[in-house]
Every structure is written in structure tokens, then in C-alpha cells.
Amino acid sequence: MLIVADENIPLLDSFFGDIGEIRRVSGRSMTASDVRDADALLVRSVTRVNRELLEGSRVRFVGTATIGTDHVDLPWLEGAGIRFSAAPGCNANSVAEYVLSVISLHAEKQGLEDWTNLSVGIVGVGNVGSELARKLERLGFEVRLCDPPRAELEESRQEPGENFVTLADTLQCDVVSLHTPLTRDGSHPTFHMIGQQELAELSAGQLLINAGRGEVIDSSALLERLAQGNSPTVALDVWEQEPRINPELVDRVWLATPHIAGYSLEGKVQGTEMIYQALSQFLGLPIRKKAGQFLPEPALSKLSFTSSADEEDAIRIALRACYDPRRDDARLRHAMDGAPAERGPAFDRLRRDYPVRRECSSVKIQLKGTSKSLQDSFRAIGFKLKI
Numbered sequence: 243m244l245i246v247a248d249e250n251i252p253l254l255d256s257f258f259g260d261i262g263e264i265r266r267v268s269g270r271s272m273t274a275s276d277v278r279d280a281d282a283l284l285v286r287s288v289t290r291v292n293r294e295l296l297e298g299s300r301v302r303f304v305g306t307a308t309i310g311t312d313h314v315d316l317p318w319l320e321g322a323g324i325r326f327s328a329a330p331g332c333n334a335n336s337v338a339e340y341v342l343s344v345i346s347l348h349a350e351k352q353g354l355e356d357w358t359n360l361s362v363g364i365v366g367v368g369n370v371g372s373e374l375a376r377k378l379e380r381l382g383f384e385v386r387l388c389d390p391p392r393a394e395l396e397e398s399r400q401e402p403g404e405n406f407v408t409l410a411d412t413l414q415c416d417v418v419s420l421h422t423p424l425t426r427d428g429s430h431p432t433f434h435m436i437g438q439q440e441l442a443e444l445s446a447g448q449l450l451i452n453a454g455r456g457e458v459i460d461s462s463a464l465l466e467r468l469a470q471g472n473s474p475t476v477a478l479d480v481w482e483q484e485p486r487i488n489p490e491l492v493d494r495v496w497l498a499t500p501h502i503a504g505y506s507l508e509g510k511v512q513g514t515e516m517i518y519q520a521l522s523q524f525l526g527l528p529i530r531k532k533a534g535q536f537l538p539e540p541a542l543s544k545l546s547f548t549s550s551a552d553e554e555d556a557i558r559i560a561l562r563a564c565y566d567p568r569r570d571d572a573r574l575r576h577a578m579d580g581a582p583a584e585r586g587p588a589f590d591r592l593r594r595d596y597p598v599r600r601e602c603s604s605v606k607i608q609l610k611g612t613s614k615s616l617q618d619s620f621r622a623i624g625f626k627l628k629i
């Protein structure tokens with residue numbers, strides 16, 4: 243059995259080595275000739291999986307080690323009888339931690355003494371949005387949720403569900419965080435969902451975060467908005483036309499990262515684990531391996547705080563010890579300084595050579611004499627506590 247896989251999927255040998263022969267190829271430049279004699283294809287988000295890639299091949303199974311599936315022509319795969327599996331939720335916690343770190347930096351920049359005074363609107367309340375909402379609510383933030391597809395579903399089932407609000411209501415919040423998939427059809431398409439009109443609703447003091455897909459924001463409209471007065475602060479992890487992103491937009495936004503919100507080691511390895519499970523099931527093989535067995539000891543495993551610690555400082559220190567988006571921002575800005583033809587490859591290299599980043603759950607926090615509210619905050623973020 244031949245498995246063709248994106249070389250950037252971690253732990254290929256550990257998970258798939260005893261299932262078949264593995265051929266590693268570049269996900270970005272994968273062609274039909276790379277996959278023609280494969281039985282299974284394993285990809286990440288940078289490979290367009292469609293008729294052009296797969297027609298005439300032996301491929302019977304496609305797995306993507308990602309949450310998003312907008313790079314895959316699902317109707318075509320179904321019509322061709324090819325089994326497909328994604329990795330829903332694999333890196334949801336990683337994205338939620340990215341957003342928390344961004345909000346904490348924003349609160350500090352605003353000189354806020356208590357970051358929970360910010361209201362947060364979440365657009366798209368699936369695996370990522372729900373995980374983020376859970377953490378924020380436990381921390382004490384006011385959170386507004388916008389998810390028309392879920393709202394309609396719950397209404398049609400007459401289920402008591404979340405108290406969803408409209409996009410317009412969400413845009414009134416101090417922070418607006420986008421977590422929808424990229425869709426172009428259906429009753430709630432997200433392509434350019436945030437355009438000129440929506441951007442005009444946002445003003446200085448507000449923070450707009452996009453860690454969903456770049457095309458959810460109309461970037462020409464965003465560039466225009468950022469050139470006007472009273473414009474919002476913007477943090478972008480995802481971009482239109484990756485990897486050849488617009489350097490002018492990078493210049494104009496406050497935080498710019500190269501689509502790495504979901505790049506915790508845990509998130510990536512769980513993605514591999516989920517497609518390993520799906521392929522094993524498809525082939526009728528037992529599932530013997532688990533992500534946890536391949537996760538190394540974290541470089542930072544313990545942090546201590548005593549009663550003298552200021553609560554806001556303690557949370558900031560701990561969050562940023564795990565993940566500080568400013569490092570990724572600096573790397574991306576540096577990559578954009580290169581020659582125009584070099585920028586796309588540089589964007590991809592930042593992602594390929596991404597340093598190991600561990601989630602907050604890998605760090606144990608030792609607390610001596612600290613308040614109950616600080617303990618609750620650490621737990622809400624996902625840290626383990628030793629009191």
C-alpha cells in the first residue's frame with residue numbers, strides 16, 4: 243500500500259509506518275503525477291484536492307490533518323467514491339490560546355487593569371469558537387456569540403440553545419474574533435463576510451481578530467479602512483492568497499502571523515492521530531497509537547507564583563511563557579522585507595520550520611497563598627495547578 247503524504251504532517255512514520263510505504267511530497271506543489279499510484283493521500287490545508295489532482299489515480303482514501311476543508315472538493319470526492327476524513331477540533335484549543343494571548347496583549351496596550359472588562363464577540367461558534375467562549379466566560383468576560391447556521395438549526399429543532407446574536411450586534415463588542423469556515427455557497431456564505439459595510443461599523447479601540455480563513459475578510463476593503471481615521475486594531479493570522487500575501491496589509495495591521503494559530507504541537511499531532519484513526523478504520527485495522535505517546539516532555543513544565551504576584555501580571559506571564567504572538571509577528575514582518583518573489587516561499591518556510599509550541603495544559607502552575615480567583619483564572623485558561 244502506498245501512502246502519499248504532505249511532508250509537513252508530523253509523525254508520519256510513527257503513525258503510518260506499519261500501514262504502508264510512505265512517500266513524502268511538498269503539499270504546496272503536489273501534482274497528479276505525485277499521487278497517481280497512491281492508495282491513500284494525506285494532506286494539510288495547502289493542497290487543493292480535486293478532480294485535477296485525483297482523476298485517474300488509485301487513491302481511495304483522503305485524509306486532511308486539519309480542521310478546515312475548504313481546500314477539498316468534497317462533492318467530487320463523494321461522486322468518485324473516495325472516502326474522506328478531516329480532523330475536526332484537532333487544534334481548536336491551540337487557536338483559542340492564540341486568541342487569548344492576542345487579547346491579553348491588546349488589553350495591555352490599552353492600559354486596561356482588568357482584561358475581562360473587554361467584551362468579546364465570537365463569529366462562528368463551532369469547535370474553535372465554543373472552546374474560546376468557554377475559556378472567556380470562565381475568566382469572567384462578557385461574550386456574545388454569532389452563528390446563524392447553528393441558531394437556525396436550534397430554532398428548527400425548538401431546542402433551548404445558546405443565546406445567539408446577529409453579526410451587527412457582535413461588531414459592537416470591544417473584540418471581534420472570527421472563527422467561521424470559508425464557504426462560498428449556502429444560506430450563510432462567509433466569503434468576504436466582513437466587507438466595507440462591516441468594517442465601517444468598527445472603530446478605534448476595537449480589536450478585530452481573524453484566525454479562521456483569510457477570504458472571510460475582504461482585504462481590499464480592510465486596507466481602505468485601515469487607511470482612514472478612527473480605524474480598529476487588527477490582528478490577522480490568516481490572509482487572502484496565502485502564501486503570496488499582501489505586504490501592505492502586513493504593514494498596516496497591528497499583529498501579523500503566518501497562519502499558525504493552530505500550530506501547537508498538541509494540535510498538530512492530534513491532527514495526525516485523527517487521520518490515522520480514520521485510515522485505520524477504513525482499512526479495518528486496529529487503532530493502537532495515541533497522540534499522547536508521542537508528545538515529548540515540554541521545555542517549560544513548571545511556573546510558580548506567590549501571594550505577592552499581581553493577578554493580571556501572573557496571567558500575562560504564564561500565557562506568554564507558553565505562547566507570545568509577537569515572536570511570530572516579528573518573523574513574518576522580517577520575511578516580508580525580502581524580494582517580492584521570495585515572500586511566498588518565506589511565508590511557507592515560517593510554517594514548515596515552526597518552532598515547537600506547547601499548550602498551556604503542558605505547564606503546571608505552582609501557587610502559594612494566591613487568591614481563589616487567580617486559581618480559577620489559570621484553570622479557565624487550561625493550566626494544571628499545584629496548590
Ligand SMILES: NC(=O)C1=CN([C@@H]2O[C@H](COP(=O)(O)OP(=O)(O)OC[C@H]3O[C@@H](n4cnc5c(N)ncnc54)[C@H](O)[C@@H]3O)[C@@H](O)[C@H]2O)C=CC1
Binds near residue numbers: 431
Ligand atoms: N488559523 C488557524 O490556524 C486555524 C484556522 N481554522 C479555521 O477555523 C475554522 C473554524 O473551525 P471550527 O470551529 O473547528 O469549525 P466548526 O465547523 O466546528 O465551526 C464553524 C462554525 O461556524 C459557523 N458558521 C458557518 N457560517 C457562518 C456564518 N456565516 N456566520 C457565523 N457563523 C458561521 C458554523 O455554523 C459552525 O458552528 C475552520 O473551518 C478553519 O477554516 C481552524 C484551525 C486552525
Ligand SMILES: O=C(O)C(=O)[C@H](O)COP(=O)(O)O
Binds near residue numbers: 250308309504505
Ligand atoms: O486546521 C486548520 O484548518 C488550519 O488552518 C491548520 O492549522 C492549517 O495548517 P496547515 O494545514 O496549513 O499546515
